Structures are given as structure tokens and as C-alpha cells.
Amino acid sequence: MTAKRQVQKLAGTLCISILFMGSTYANSNVGSPTSLPFYVGPLDQTLMTSPTKNVSQPHNTYILPATPGTAQWGVFNNKLAPVLRIKPGDSVVIQTLAAADNQVIPGVSVAKIIKMNNAVANRGPHTLTGPIYVEGAEPGDVLKIHLNSITPVPYASNDSIPGKGLFPQLFPNGQVSYFHIDLQKKQIQFAPGIVIPLAPFPGVIAVAPAKPGSYDSDPPGQYGGNMDLRELTAGSTLYLPVFMKGGMIWTGDSHAGQGNGEIDLTAIETAFSEFTVTIDLIKNKKLEWPEVETPTSWITVGYDTDLNKALDIVKAQTVQFLMQQRHVTEDAATKIMYKIWDCPIAEVVNGVKGIYCIIPKNHSTVPTPLLSSDDAQSFVTVSKDPDALQAMSTASMAMLQKVAAAKNMPLTQVYILSSFTMDCRFSPFVSGEKEVHCMMPKSLWVG
Amino acid sequence: MTAKRQVQKLAGTLCISILFMGSTYANSNVGSPTSLPFYVGPLDQTLMTSPTKNVSQPHNTYILPATPGTAQWGVFNNKLAPVLRIKPGDSVVIQTLAAADNQVIPGVSVAKIIKMNNAVANRGPHTLTGPIYVEGAEPGDVLKIHLNSITPVPYASNDSIPGKGLFPQLFPNGQVSYFHIDLQKKQIQFAPGIVIPLAPFPGVIAVAPAKPGSYDSDPPGQYGGNMDLRELTAGSTLYLPVFMKGGMIWTGDSHAGQGNGEIDLTAIETAFSEFTVTIDLIKNKKLEWPEVETPTSWITVGYDTDLNKALDIVKAQTVQFLMQQRHVTEDAATKIMYKIWDCPIAEVVNGVKGIYCIIPKNHSTVPTPLLSSDDAQSFVTVSKDPDALQAMSTASMAMLQKVAAAKNMPLTQVYILSSFTMDCRFSPFVSGEKEVHCMMPKSLWVG
Structure with missing residues (x-):
């Protein structure tokens, strides 16, 4: 090994070990030297349980914050260790992040979004919280995921990226818009005189497919994923077939609402401050594609x-x-x-x-x-x-x-x-x- | 320079440049190689405005997300560039983060919290969104900050740190607890059979003092800061004297509620998904200490x-x-x-x-x-x-x-x-x- 090569190797090793020592979180604000990067390892599951209503309550409610360690950008990777292990019947209060590791937020230009979207091949824009492992879930079973409640963050975005959407030739430049979500009135002021009522739902809920490895979060499939199914609001229940032990549930691409078609590429894109689900397991049930149950259908x-x-x-x-x-x-x-x-x-x-x-x-x-x-x-x-x-x-x-x-x-x-x-x-x-x-x-x- | 020294220097330079290239955001989840660190620069203020109700509306509503670039851990630094510039009468939808750059979240142990708290001298635990510059504000003026609405994230923490709180000798070990905030019922399940109604308010709202430089966010003062004033809920108005051009407003230490005394050191500590304020300027008004106006007092x-x-x-x-x-x-x-x-x-x-x-x-x-x-x-x-x-x-x-x-x-x-x-x-x-x-x-x- 040459001296130069030795230098490169050591520098590389050091940098990689710093970057991957945990969630490196460096505050870039010039003049804020006291904000150090700090290590956060995996979350301790015993500290993610919420107190129960009575001492004999059989099921737990877990809180799953979205952090660099519990959320991933644009891929479902079924080699990942679960960020939470629950029993059937438990509830999880899931937090989700905005697209591109929470970087598509008011103040970020479309040029930056295009750059982020194009940086890595086969990566969706979604940030996905998970995976959640359900004890006892095996291929051939079905997960029953009931959506209890959803609260979005108070802002939303919409972006069209050149070459994508239903009419890419008509809108070749791309654009991004940001909106305030009025959480009290449960609506969005779209433009002067135009108001859209909220209907929040997860654009993506997925289980891991049988296929090992990492796969793009963009296309939906029999494992659920980017279904963009706007009926999947609070009060509804999603049934997903299990392909891998533990099921391995992810969610992201949080929507405050969406048109049927999602024609410009994105919906009323937001993040969920809170997305509370109760997860049950149905053993040995045949299900080829996801099904949804609403109160009436x-x-x-x-x-x-x-x-x-x-x-x-x-x-x-x-x-x-x-x-x-x-x-x-x-x-x-x-x-x-x-x-x-x-x-x-x-x-x-x-x-x-x-x-x-x-x-x-x-x-x-x-x-x-x-x-x-x-x-x-x-x-x-x-x-x-x-x-x-x-x-x-x-x-x-x-x-x-x-x-x-x-x-x-x-x-x-x-x-x-x-x-x-x-x-x-x-x-x-x-x-x-x-x-x-x-x-x-x-x-x-x-x- | 020895060969070894050369190696160290190069490795150090490379690592520092990677860590401080902007907001380095490395996903540590092993097996997620597609989640790259990505740069987010300062937010573009023209993309932080929400559409108005009608075209002739004179005031803007801005959305201020909390990011590594818009929030700081534990210090008010009046050398910082404003993250937002508003006119008197404008509103801001502010997002805040949990303590220690959003690291005091369910799943994080008290040992880790103690380590974070002790890592840097003269730094409070609070994460502070800001500063917001108010055009026309000069020393000798008063800022009138009306609190329109507050929505916490769905979880809260409480920690006692050895040597702090009202009875450090009685509780020498430190402890941390986490709670689910039920956003629908607006309450916290404290323990089986014990429920606490929510009363969210900002533990910290500050303006920059005249004194230049960086100062600890822990002690409150005439500039406001860590006042822990639990009457400062939505619907109330805070009056703060201006000490520096633009006022420079920060908020953080977001509370879902608090006892008068805050005796174990912390309150029902949370983060605000949304904290909406309308900021007005009163020119040439004498005010020595902060004042608060509620609907009745x-x-x-x-x-x-x-x-x-x-x-x-x-x-x-x-x-x-x-x-x-x-x-x-x-x-x-x-x-x-x-x-x-x-x-x-x-x-x-x-x-x-x-x-x-x-x-x-x-x-x-x-x-x-x-x-x-x-x-x-x-x-x-x-x-x-x-x-x-x-x-x-x-x-x-x-x-x-x-x-x-x-x-x-x-x-x-x-x-x-x-x-x-x-x-x-x-x-x-x-x-x-x-x-x-x-x-x-x-x-x-x-x-």
C-alpha cells in the first residue's frame, strides 16, 4: 500500500465511522458553535410505552417518533432491523416526516427538490417510518391495521417534477407550492377564495415483500405501499397479506388529502404529527391484494x-x-x-x-x-x-x-x-x- | 510534519468538511445505503408564505418549519442571521422541536439525556426556533405577540437530572418518563387512573438582549426567555421590550402543561407541531419586564x-x-x-x-x-x-x-x-x- 493510499484509507474509515456512528446531526447555523452533533442510537423500546388506563389492560400503546434511526428515505429495505416490536392488538402512535428526509418543507425551492429526487436511482421521494415487527406474523397470515386518528403537521406541499405527472409535456418546468394547514378548521387555504377541506390519509402503508433486499417505495403492489387510496382515512381498516416473518410495516407519504388520479404527481403532501393505528393479526387467511374496510364499505x-x-x-x-x-x-x-x-x-x-x-x-x-x-x-x-x-x-x-x-x-x-x-x-x-x-x-x- | 501527522490532518479536515457542509443528515440505519446526507441551506422566505384569504389582505402568514438551520440547541445567539423577516401584523406558524435538538423523545434513556445536558457548559436543554426579525422594531419599542393556537406533537417527556430540581438530594439518580398526548381528548394518561388535561404554552419566548453574543437559554430575564408562565396559553398576548434592532424572537421549551413551581426541573415537555402567533409592534413604549394579557386579566x-x-x-x-x-x-x-x-x-x-x-x-x-x-x-x-x-x-x-x-x-x-x-x-x-x-x-x- 502506498503512503497516499494509506492516507486515503484512514481518512475514509474515520469519516465513515463518524457519519455512521449513529444519527449525526450537525447544526449548520453559522455562529451556533454550541450545537454539537450528538449520537442517538436505536430507541429503547421499554421507554416507548405509554401508561395504560388501568393496570390490567392487556395491550400496549407505543410511541414511535420519526428520527434518522426510525425513518428511511425512499426505500423499503427488508434487511433493516425493526424499529419497534409489537404484539397483535397493540397500538402505535407513529410520527412521519415530509418527503426527502423532511426536506420538502416551506422554504425549499423546486430546483432543490429536483436535485434531491434525481440524486439516487430507484429511490422514491417518501420518508418512511418503520419497519414495525408484529410478533407471530408469518407468510400466509393477514395484518389488520385499523387507523384510529391522524393529525398532520400544519403545512403541506405540492410539487411537479419535469418529466413526471400525467401531463409532463404541458408543464415541463416543475413547480412547488406550500400551504398552511389550518388544524383548527381542518382546511387548507389553496388560494384567495378557494378552500379545501382536509381528508388526511397515508399515501404509503406497506409490508415487506418476500423478495429480499431494498426496493423503491414509488410503485405500489400486493404488499400495499404507495397505494394513494384516499378512502383510507381515520376510522378505516387496511388488510395486508404477510410475506415476511413479522410482517414489517412501514408508513409515509402522508397526505392531507388527494384527488383521485393525483395527476400532477403529488397530493396535498404533508407529514403526520400523529398517526395512530391498532394492529391485529389474522392467522392463515388467504389474501392476494390489499383490502380496505370503511364504516360503510x-x-x-x-x-x-x-x-x-x-x-x-x-x-x-x-x-x-x-x-x-x-x-x-x-x-x-x-x-x-x-x-x-x-x-x-x-x-x-x-x-x-x-x-x-x-x-x-x-x-x-x-x-x-x-x-x-x-x-x-x-x-x-x-x-x-x-x-x-x-x-x-x-x-x-x-x-x-x-x-x-x-x-x-x-x-x-x-x-x-x-x-x-x-x-x-x-x-x-x-x-x-x-x-x-x-x-x-x-x-x-x-x- | 510527520507522515502520521499528515494522515491525521487530512482525515480531520475531510471529516470536519463533511460534518459542516450544511445540515449533514446521515441515516444511520444499517442497510439503508440509499439515504444520503443532503444539504439544506437557508429557507427561501418567498416560499414560506401561505396563500391569503383574499387578494387585498394586507398581512402575510408565514410558515416557519423547525430544521437544523432554523433551530438551535440551548443558546440565544444574537449574532445569528434571522431565519424569517416579517412586518408588524404578520402571523407565523412556528414549529418547535423537543429538547436537545429533538433528541429527548420516547425511547431515549435518562443516561443519554444526562450526557447531552452535561456535554456543553452554559447551554440550556431547549431547542429554540428563530430568530424572527420584526421590521421596524428598535430598542425602546415593545413587541405584542398574540398566541393564536397551539398543537403539540402527540408525546411528552419529563426528566429529573441529578443535582437539579427543588429536591436534588431526595432524588439523586435522575429519571425520565414519556407520555402519549391524546390530541383528540386533549389529555395525558399519566398513570392508570390518573389523567391530566392539556394546557399547552411555550416555556420559552425571548427577544435578544442588548448584550451581544451567545447566552444560555436557561435563566429567564427582562427579555422573557424561560419564563415558564403557564397562563401564556392560546388566546393570550405577550408584551416584550425590544433591546436589539428587529427584536429577534425565539421560542422553544414547548410545554403541554406545567405545575406552578415546575419542581422536578421539567414540565410536561413536548414540541409544538404548530404554534401560531400574530406579532405587532408598539413604537416608543416603556416596558421594563414582560407583561401578559389574557382574556380576563x-x-x-x-x-x-x-x-x-x-x-x-x-x-x-x-x-x-x-x-x-x-x-x-x-x-x-x-x-x-x-x-x-x-x-x-x-x-x-x-x-x-x-x-x-x-x-x-x-x-x-x-x-x-x-x-x-x-x-x-x-x-x-x-x-x-x-x-x-x-x-x-x-x-x-x-x-x-x-x-x-x-x-x-x-x-x-x-x-x-x-x-x-x-x-x-x-x-x-x-x-x-x-x-x-x-x-x-x-x-x-x-x-
Whole structure:
């Protein structure tokens, strides 16, 4: 080894040992020399339990803060040690961070966000708290995750990155906007005269897939992940199949709300000050894709890079669900599916695109037919095409142009507003052309 | 220079440049190699403004996230560049962090906290967001800071450090406890059967003093700071004298609640997800010490290393306030002061100790006399001594023993509960022995 090489090796070793000695947290504020970097190792789980209501209470409530040691940027890595181990029936108060290790926050430019997004290949923008290990969970089981309550931080962001989103050619420059979330009124002031009510939900909840190693948090899949399923609000329950021992649960990409489609790439992106879940385990239950239960409905999902295939998957899942739940034949289940059809588009911007179908618990409930033109409550656009994504694109573009003209707003602003609030759904699809209806509530305009 | 020395120098230079390249944020979770350290420079103020309700609204609302670049650990340094510049009348949604650069969080041991507290001399435990520069503020002016709303993060801590607190000899080992804050019910489950309602307020709000340089955030003073004034909740207004151009406002040491006395050293310590203030400027107004306005009262303060002197200061401030407000002579103001006397002890554990007097806005309001023995609502203890701190210590110790016996609780637990909820006040003091009454509400026990 040459002297130069020796120097390099020692310098490298020293730096790496400093950087990875724990969570190195150097305060950069010039003139603040007393703020030293300090070591925080893994959290001590015995100090993460909250006192119970009575001494005989069987289940624990754990608090899981988001720190550099409990959250990761943009990957699910199933080699990671769990940051918390719980028993079925326990609750966890999870904190989540804003995108890119909490760096997409008011005051950060789109140039910086683009740089961060492009710095590492196969890394999503999400910051993910976890993984949480559930004792006794084995492949072939199902995790039942009930969402008790969600409180966002008081700000949100939306960014469009060049080359991404549904219309990258129309908005080539990228943009970022920041918003104050009024936690008292539970709303966002989008612009003068435009107010959006909050509907917070986790954009990402995932379990580890069987495949070992580290994988991009962007595409959703059978393990859940970046589902962007806006019905998954407090009070609902998510069922996820277990692929790896302990399940290994992550959450992030915290949304204060989202339009069905998420067309400009991002939702009302925020972080959760508090996201409280109760996690149960169902042993030996077959489940191919995630399912969601709300107080009034069941939800099946379909995700694929091809939106047409995603539609096939959600249809197959829905038929399967109805056969099991109502003890009917495939033909009968198919007939019921078309009768109760209510299938929004989760998102079309994560590479893997998603659709979900809402199945009312009350067997006699039939959804109101989709609107085909504006009424007093909604702007409406409709498009048909043999290709599902083309139908979605045409209907979305028509909405952008309609609202921009009606409200005298710049198209860039309507793009964001659509990503926040537009609701696009498929008509019942049997064969031939696929039809997408997009709605935007007129109630957003309060001025 | 020897070869070995060369190696050391190069290694050192490389490491320091990596650590201080900005906010070095290295994810330590082994097996997460894609989480790179990333630079975040100062925030761009034009991207910190929230959209207004209407286009003609004259004032801005800014969002100030807490980052390594906008928050400092334990010092007010008036050489720091402002992290935000606002105009009088603007509002700021401030985020704050938990103690020690957000490292006193569930899962962190008391040994680690002691190590962090002792690592640097003359540094408080608080993490302080700021400084905020108010345009037009000059020495001789007064800043009027109205507290609009406060939302804590969903967890809190309490720690006692060896050698500190009111009874260091009795609790020599130090301890830390963590609690879940139920944001929906606005309460803390302290222990099975014991529930504490939330009353969040900032333990620290400060302006920069005239003295240049960096100063410890622990002792409060005429610049405000670590006042631990639990009446300073949402809806109240703080008046602080300006000592330096721009005022330079910091806040931190965020409390979900606190007992008057804060006897075990810390309160219900938390961080604020959101702390929204509106800041106004009053030009050319004489103000020696901070004042607080609540919907029903005015509050004067006195802080000194000697609690007897703090009592003298708050009495002088109260007489001064009454003379000005009610246009009366010193003698008349003194008489009014004794008639309306209601003077709790802010805290006795920050080196500089504090008292405040509550002056009702309604001139005919006279406070209920202090209890001298338990009633249906409260445990009560009383002590008299020529020395104010001795009177406080004796009354506090009597409360610890009374509650431990009545509720069969360990003294260490009652120490924490007292620091969270005990309310100690001075009887009207003219001369001779000082009398302290301590109260603890029986309503905390719900079981």
C-alpha cells in the first residue's frame, strides 16, 4: 500500500465511522458553535410505552417518533432491523416526516427538490417510518391495521417534477407550492377564495415483500405501499397479506388529502404529527391484494403499470370478494359487481397505476350514476377510449381547461387543484371503450 | 510534519468538511445505503408564505418549519442571521422541536439525556426556533405577540437530572418518563387512573438582549426567555421590550402543561407541531419586564436568582402597572394590589426563579382566598418562612408526602405529578414571614 493510499484509507474509515456512528446531526447555523452533533442510537423500546388506563389492560400503546434511526428515505429495505416490536392488538402512535428526509418543507425551492429526487436511482421521494415487527406474523397470515386518528403537521406541499405527472409535456418546468394547514378548521387555504377541506390519509402503508433486499417505495403492489387510496382515512381498516416473518410495516407519504388520479404527481403532501393505528393479526387467511374496510364499505384494489390490466385485476378481486362474502357463484358475483359498481382511479403517476372499487356493506345500496355534465355541485368531464389511461388523460385535460376558463385561473394552478381534489371514476366496464368521468366540487370556491 | 501527522490532518479536515457542509443528515440505519446526507441551506422566505384569504389582505402568514438551520440547541445567539423577516401584523406558524435538538423523545434513556445536558457548559436543554426579525422594531419599542393556537406533537417527556430540581438530594439518580398526548381528548394518561388535561404554552419566548453574543437559554430575564408562565396559553398576548434592532424572537421549551413551581426541573415537555402567533409592534413604549394579557386579566412578572427579590420585583411591577392603568397614586395602587392579590410561583428550578401576579381586568373582581386545608376539590399544604424559597420547599415537600400517602404512590411519581400539576401561590406579602399555599386538584384521579 502506498503512503497516499494509506492516507486515503484512514481518512475514509474515520469519516465513515463518524457519519455512521449513529444519527449525526450537525447544526449548520453559522455562529451556533454550541450545537454539537450528538449520537442517538436505536430507541429503547421499554421507554416507548405509554401508561395504560388501568393496570390490567392487556395491550400496549407505543410511541414511535420519526428520527434518522426510525425513518428511511425512499426505500423499503427488508434487511433493516425493526424499529419497534409489537404484539397483535397493540397500538402505535407513529410520527412521519415530509418527503426527502423532511426536506420538502416551506422554504425549499423546486430546483432543490429536483436535485434531491434525481440524486439516487430507484429511490422514491417518501420518508418512511418503520419497519414495525408484529410478533407471530408469518407468510400466509393477514395484518389488520385499523387507523384510529391522524393529525398532520400544519403545512403541506405540492410539487411537479419535469418529466413526471400525467401531463409532463404541458408543464415541463416543475413547480412547488406550500400551504398552511389550518388544524383548527381542518382546511387548507389553496388560494384567495378557494378552500379545501382536509381528508388526511397515508399515501404509503406497506409490508415487506418476500423478495429480499431494498426496493423503491414509488410503485405500489400486493404488499400495499404507495397505494394513494384516499378512502383510507381515520376510522378505516387496511388488510395486508404477510410475506415476511413479522410482517414489517412501514408508513409515509402522508397526505392531507388527494384527488383521485393525483395527476400532477403529488397530493396535498404533508407529514403526520400523529398517526395512530391498532394492529391485529389474522392467522392463515388467504389474501392476494390489499383490502380496505370503511364504516360503510369494503374496498378492493388493482394496481399495474398498465391501467387496463389494473382494471382487470380490481374486477377479478371484486368478483372474488363478492363470491366469498355473499356465498354466490362467479356469475352471480359478476352481476352484483356491475349493479353496485363504484370504481375510482387511485393514481396514474407512480409507474404502477391503481384503481379501486367500493363495495357497500349494505346490500341494498346502489351508487348514484356518474354525472355526464356539470350540475350545481360539480364540474364534470367525460371521455371514452379503448385505452384506460387515454380516457383518463382526455377527461383530465378537459377538466383542466374547463376550470381554467370558468374560474379564470392559470392552467398550472388548476393542475395542482386537480391533483388535490378532482375525482375520476370508471363507468361500469364490460367490454369495448373505457369511460372515465371526472368531477370537481364547486364548493371549493367560497369567495 | 510527520507522515502520521499528515494522515491525521487530512482525515480531520475531510471529516470536519463533511460534518459542516450544511445540515449533514446521515441515516444511520444499517442497510439503508440509499439515504444520503443532503444539504439544506437557508429557507427561501418567498416560499414560506401561505396563500391569503383574499387578494387585498394586507398581512402575510408565514410558515416557519423547525430544521437544523432554523433551530438551535440551548443558546440565544444574537449574532445569528434571522431565519424569517416579517412586518408588524404578520402571523407565523412556528414549529418547535423537543429538547436537545429533538433528541429527548420516547425511547431515549435518562443516561443519554444526562450526557447531552452535561456535554456543553452554559447551554440550556431547549431547542429554540428563530430568530424572527420584526421590521421596524428598535430598542425602546415593545413587541405584542398574540398566541393564536397551539398543537403539540402527540408525546411528552419529563426528566429529573441529578443535582437539579427543588429536591436534588431526595432524588439523586435522575429519571425520565414519556407520555402519549391524546390530541383528540386533549389529555395525558399519566398513570392508570390518573389523567391530566392539556394546557399547552411555550416555556420559552425571548427577544435578544442588548448584550451581544451567545447566552444560555436557561435563566429567564427582562427579555422573557424561560419564563415558564403557564397562563401564556392560546388566546393570550405577550408584551416584550425590544433591546436589539428587529427584536429577534425565539421560542422553544414547548410545554403541554406545567405545575406552578415546575419542581422536578421539567414540565410536561413536548414540541409544538404548530404554534401560531400574530406579532405587532408598539413604537416608543416603556416596558421594563414582560407583561401578559389574557382574556380576563393582566399579568406582571418578577424573576431573580433570589425568590425574595423576585417577589419584590413583581410587587414593584404590579404597583407600577396599576398606577399607569388606573391613574392612581403609588399608595392607592399598593392598596389595590393587596386587595386583588393572586400571585403564583412560575418556577424555582432555572437558577433564576419567577413569580407572577394576576390582575383581573374587571375592577370589581376579587380572588377567592387561598385554601389552608384540603377540601373536596384539592389537596392543600401551607408553609411560612422568612425565606420565600424555604416556604416554597416546605409546602412542596408536604404535598409530596401527603399525596404519596393518600394515593399510595411512590414519591418519585408524585414528584413528577407535582411538577405537572401542583399550583403554589404566595399569600399577600407585606412584611415578616412569607406564606406559600400549594394545591393539587383531586380531579386528576379518574379511576
